[in-house]
Amino acid sequence: MKFFVDTADTDEIRDLAATGMVDGVTTNPSLVAKSGRDFMEVLKEICEIVDGPVSAEVTATDHETMLAEGRKLAKVASNVTVKVPLTWDGLKTCRALSDAGTQVNVTLCFSANQALLAAKAGATFISPFVGRLDDLGLDGMELISEIRTIYDNYPALSTEILVASIRTPIHLKQSALIGADVATLPPDVLRKLANHVLTDKGLEAFLADWQKTGQAIL
């Protein structure tokens, strides 16, 4: 399973990339706004930090302008994945960019039928938002299961399921159990994955006992 980090904060990306766990990055207009930086500048920097796909989202809503924006974003670096919303204009743009050899991430997916459309439009990634469905009292993970089943029913569809709007480590575990291809994780959730109270307690006890031996490895 690939891990992407869901942020436009380059310090966070650099720090997490050093763990060897970061296979790509996803950004969106809200995350760029949060960074307070120029979009093109921050995108270029992220693409230099990570070798894997870096999602950069268009902000137009009509096909022609989306396509022009997507082409401009794709020129920033060879690892840019253009992100388009799951609308008819977005799907049309997905097809055009994908036919031209550009990787596309179709975002704001909230139903299995939307995911099927994205795959038929040649999307490299589909981004279903699990946390936002949970927020409404719905079951975000059920959507991931449905998309996995549908994509597996049609092996010619090569779109990867990129679970987005992840809020907790439990979302990640469930995504992995279902067999999602990618998870995009907020930095704090990625960091939490290694934590366990018994790991901390166990380490503390080992170190205390080691100290009693009076030995040193180095």
Ligand code: G3P
């Ligand atoms: O990148 C899109 C997605 O991960 C957003 O998450 O927490 O704003 O629903 P959230």
